[in-house]
Amino acid sequence: MDPEVHLPQVPLRQRTTTLEEFNTLPTHVFPGSARVRTSGELELGGVPVTELVETYGTPVFVMDEADFRSRCRRLAAAFEGGQYVHYASKAFLSVTVARWVAEEGLALDVASQGELEIALAAGFPAERITVHGNNKSVAFLTVAVQAGVELIVIDSVEEIGRLSEVATAAGVTQDVLVRVKPGVHVDTHEFIATSHEDQKFGFSLASGSAERACLAVADAAGMRLRGLHCHVGSQVFEADGFGLAADRLLGLWARLLDELGEESADASALDTLDLGGGYGIAYTPDQEELDVETVASDLLRRVRQAAAERGIDSPNLNVEPGRAIAGPSTVTLYTVGTVKDVHTSDDTVRRYLSVDGGMSDNIRPALYQAEYDCRLANRHATGTLVPTRVVGSHCESGDILINDALMPDDIVAGDILAVPATGAYCYMMSSRYNMLTRPPVVVVGDGASRVMIRRETVADVLALENMPENMPENMPG
Numbered sequence: 001m002d003p004e005v006h007l008p009q010v011p012l013r014q015r016t017t018t019l020e021e022f023n024t025l026p027t028h029v030f031p032g033s034a035r036v037r038t039s040g041e042l043e044l045g046g047v048p049v050t051e052l053v054e055t056y057g058t059p060v061f062v063m064d065e066a067d068f069r070s071r072c073r074r075l076a077a078a079f080e081g082g083q084y085v086h087y088a089s090k091a092f093l094s095v096t097v098a099r100w101v102a103e104e105g106l107a108l109d110v111a112s113q114g115e116l117e118i119a120l121a122a123g124f125p126a127e128r129i130t131v132h133g134n135n136k137s138v139a140f141l142t143v144a145v146q147a148g149v150e151l152i153v154i155d156s157v158e159e160i161g162r163l164s165e166v167a168t169a170a171g172v173t174q175d176v177l178v179r180v181k182p183g184v185h186v187d188t189h190e191f192i193a194t195s196h197e198d199q200k201f202g203f204s205l206a207s208g209s210a211e212r213a214c215l216a217v218a219d220a221a222g223m224r225l226r227g228l229h230c231h232v233g234s235q236v237f238e239a240d241g242f243g244l245a246a247d248r249l250l251g252l253w254a255r256l257l258d259e260l261g262e263e264s265a266d267a268s269a270l271d272t273l274d275l276g277g278g279y280g281i282a283y284t285p286d287q288e289e290l291d292v293e294t295v296a297s298d299l300l301r302r303v304r305q306a307a308a309e310r311g312i313d314s315p316n317l318n319v320e321p322g323r324a325i326a327g328p329s330t331v332t333l334y335t336v337g338t339v340k341d342v343h344t345s346d347d348t349v350r351r352y353l354s355v356d357g358g359m360s361d362n363i364r365p366a367l368y369q370a371e372y373d374c375r376l377a378n379r380h381a382t383g384t385l386v387p388t389r390v391v392g393s394h395c396e397s398g399d400i401l402i403n404d405a406l407m408p409d410d411i412v413a414g415d416i417l418a419v420p421a422t423g424a425y426c427y428m429m430s431s432r433y434n435m436l437t438r439p440p441v442v443v444v445g446d447g448a449s450r451v452m453i454r455r456e457t458v459a460d461v462l463a464l465e466n467m468p469e470n471m472p473e474n475m476p477g
């Protein structure tokens with residue numbers, strides 16, 4: 001039995017230490033079009049932030065279309081074809097983004113009925129969609145099968161029976177992958193490591209349950225086993241984890257070919273190894289994103305070599321990057337509302353800058369202790385660097401965006417702060433806690449801006465309430 005492997009995380013380095021550094025944009029953390037004008041003002045997609053703030057208000061997510069699209073292209077080139085790159089829509093999905101992904105020739109990974117329905121509403125071709133989820137309902141499976149999605153990734157024993165019934169009723173043979181946990185424990189935050197034994201996704205390779213699930217799928221009516229899937233985790237910098245997982249999955253692949261009989265129709269349908277997403281990006285200046293070209297060429301080589309060593313045909317290699325495409329494309333702009341100096345227990349002073357969003361538009365610091373960078377966006381700073389915490393406007397002391405930074409002491413109420421790398425898992429994990437309604441998402445490029453998703457309003461929230469003016473269609477009783 002392969003032992004569970006723990007891989008180390010790359011350590012953090014230094015934070016900003018001089019005013020000059022603070023006034024210099026860490027370009028690898030900001031989207032490609034970000035520039036600082038000589039006036040000191042930040043522009044995104046050729047649009048100055050003060051104009052964006054005047055037009056859309058704050059907080060606002062500003063997404064650089066060219067940055068997003070260029071990452072789609074890089075990944076498609078690196079993995080030798082857009083059809084192998086399934087953008088993980090959980091990172092960020094809207095009708096507009098689904099269309100960009102389709103136009104760039106990529107495939108799509110959806111993980112819920114809602115994500116699937118948004119993709120279909122955008123006209124995303126169903127035959128380029130892979131469907132995930134550890135607890136897919138009959139309704140979700142039915143929508144997926146009837147839409148004609150390419151692949152459904154089986155995650156439980158119950159789902160084999162459920163999908164078999166749905167597909168048989170629809171008169172369809174549905175192509176599927178089986179999700180496997182290969183026991184490679186990458187060192188990222190515990191909540192986003194997904195391939196060790198003690199977590200909810202997939203079938204265990206070590207216990208033999210993955211193999212049993214594959215054979216059950218091959219036997220079941222209404223479905224055809226096309227291959228294996230795993231996702232070792234997210235925000236991973238130790239690329240070796242992907243290769244190790246691939247090796248282990250190919251071991252299972254070879255055993256399956258044996259058991260199915262190499263010449264059988266079941267064996268010849270096997271053609272896809274999906275290694276999930278997880279490529280780490282830079283959130284802070286000291287980090288470097290994982291180089292996807294290197295990862296891709298290493299992985300492709302390793303898979304081809306491992307297949308050759310086992311005397312089997314090399315499968316197609318699918319991947320599912322989400323964060324590496326969407327994350328760096330977006331900057332959140334906030335307005336500073338209050339500045340407060342607080343004496344800490346060790347008797348130093350910490351400055352608290354409160355902004356007009358917080359844990360409702362970015363839960364990642366509170367949930368994963370995620371670290372972010374932050375710059376003054378409307379002008380150059382001139383003050384002295386002081387220990388600073390950037391906090392939101394929610395009724396919680398854990399409502400922290402940036403826990404511990406050195407920031408200039410001339411930042412005052414009315415200044416605009418820019419937090420980069422907020423394109424993945426921020427809007428998608430947003431809430432309206434304390435009834436702070438969701439910010440808009442604005443697209444920038446070529447000196448122009450437009451709304452992708454408008455700001456949520458209190459009227460939107462009231463429209464969900466059981467009040468006479470919302471009757472009668474939507475509410476029973």
Ligand code: LLP
Nearest residue numbers: 088231234235276277278320321322323425
């Ligand atoms: N494929 C599968 C099956 C996944 O579960 C995920 C992420 C991905 C692909 C995309 O991973 P990415 O390339 O984006 O790392 N909310 C967390 C991340 C949760 C990721 C869950 N699955 C965060 O904010 O860090």
